Amino acid sequence: MVEHAPSALARSRRDPAAFSAFYEREAPRMVVFFARRVLDPEAALDLTAETFAAAFASRRGFRGREEHQARAWLRTIADRQLAAYLRRGYADRAMRRRLGVERPPATPEELQRVDELAALATLRDAVARELLELPDGEREAVRLRIVEELEFANVAGRLSISEAAARQRVSRALRRLADRLGPIDEEAIA
Amino acid sequence: MSVEEPRIEDFPSLAAFGEALVASPATRRRPWPFLGGVALLPLLGLVAVTTASTAAGLTVLTGSPIPPPLRADDTASVRPTAGTAWLSEVRADDPAGGPAWTVRVARGPAGETCVVAGQVRGGRFGIVGRDRRFRDLPDEYGGCASPPLPGRPIVAMRAVAPKVQGWERPVGSSVLHGVGGPELDEVVVRPAIEPAHRLQIGRDGTFAAVLHGLPDQAQPRVELRWRDGRRRTLDFRQPSVVPDPLGARPWIVEATSRETVVERRRDRRPPPSITCFGVLGGEWFGASACGMSRREAWVVQVERASRPVVRQAGPRARWFASATWAHPSRTLVLVRARPGAAVTVAARGRRWPVRWSGSAGGGGRRSDAGWTAVLPPGVSAREVRVQVARGGRVATSRVVGRDPGQAANGGRR
Secondary structure, X not given: OOOOOOOHHHHOOOOHHHHHHHXXXXXXXXXXXXXXXXXXXXXXXXXXXXXXXXXXXXXHHOOXXXXXXXXXXXXXXHHHHHHHHHHHOOOOOHHHHHHOOOOOOOOHHHHHHHHHHOOHHHHHHHHHHHHHHOOHHHHHHHHHHHHOOOOHHHHHHHHOOOHHHHHHHHHHHHHHHHHHHOOOOHHHOO | XXXXXXXXXXXXXXXXXXXXXXXXXXXXXXXXXXXXXXXXXXXXXXXXXXXXXXXXXXXXHHOOOOOOOOOOOOOOOOOXXXXXXXXXXXXXXXXXXXXXXXXXXXXXXXXXXXEEEEEEEOOEEEEEOOOOOEEEOOOOOOEEEOOOEOOEOEEEEXXXXXXXXXXXXXXXXXXXXXXOOOOEEEEXXXXXXXXXXXXXXXXXXXXXXXXXXXXXXXXXXXXXXXXXXXXXXXXXXXXXXXXXXXXXXXXXXXXXXXXXXXXXXXXXXXXXXXXXXXXXXOOHHHHOEEEEEOOOEEEEEEOOOOOOEEEOOOOOOEXXXXXXXXXXXXXXXXXXXXXXXXXXXXXXXXXXXXXXXXXXXXXXXXXXXEEEEEEOOOOOHHHOEEEEEEOOEEEEEEEOOOOXXXXXXXXXX
């Protein structure tokens, strides 16, 4: 049986500097992962930074050894960040605050690069097409929440429905969109 | 679809973040075990307030949508009531070329008047962040107070930090805004360095102006007058913080005097005055310098990458600058006088802002107090006129020095 070298994440449990190698390899992929889900380059960079801040702070809790285990562990953190983002509408920054580390603002060139690497233009076209297929009420709810970035309470006010109903409507519409667009192939960028 | 493999070099902000992250202490010990129970509760309160205020500020600046204040960490007891807000028609140009600034007025839950400054783009009210994106400002944002009356306006300043900070580059701006009621007739703003100007007044006495520099640098006086002749002046000056004459970061100056009981018995001359200064926002201990003199007024030339040079400070002047001066070159005028004196400093055809910068402590005479002005670089002591008035009477009015070429001390200890 072939014994693989321990992943950089595993090494970083004792040697924080080893985290750099893990970060440099995985962070760019993570940006694309988030960008294709939130369609917003700035939010994708924020989510990536918060995910890695959480990973760095809790790296001693990683029990795996190999690279694929490290990726799975990181993906779990990323999924939680994404779920919180979709629920609240903004990227969490609790871990960055705790560590006292901020991401500098991105330049327009950097945001453009995220757009290109995640092929967001193509994805946006597809989303726009599929949006038109949604029932009117759901399409409007998604527009208010995702495009106008309104709070759920304001979405509810605009649609004259309860806040719970607004949350449900947006969630249902996003699920429907995800089903229609099909799974996003992560291997294409891995 | 072929997709290119992303690399960390594609994302400079993330690359910088990664370096800072690995250099950071990953898990900080909580300080609670080291604190006494008495100190714990006030500290928790402070943390809550700080978190609430910085959370909003950072979100605005780094790119996520602006969330309304969360109930859990909202420490303000009064917030604007949603649906009551209206926008003033006054507009102030944004110096960075962004959307114009205005003031939004709303009602509070008990009839208070609430104001918040923001930018207007396409009929929407919001803020442009450092990432240059415009975001709506939720209805719940704003500070509230009793409704304005003649003589009782609501006036506030909002700091707008620049995207790039530097010692001598533009250091942001301040949006002065407020509401004085329908009887408000005139508002004149006198920033510390920039010329005074009269503001446009909108419905219900609303007004807005964008001033150069953050509030520490702008430090304006706002003079308001109502139709019934009532007047009110609001002063945003800050003690110990001296505006920079060329619009860079403001200076922070602390003055005290040093005298022991033994020295007072031996020496009947005034005790030496010790003044320490630095640039606000800099490393106070690393970049500041301190000096000591027995003179009533003295002029200091601080020059980049050298130790401060003292002009006309006398043979007994001492300097304690331990590091090279990395901040801009300027001329400092340091004055000592009795508390309550009105000190003015004039040079090159104008008066310069003077700030009280401390009084005697640690054994010094209680009657000693220090004032400081910061002037452009290269102003010689011969050009500086200091006037000290007390009770409306000018006690001292004189030129500080003779010829700067005759400096008694060239900065050497």
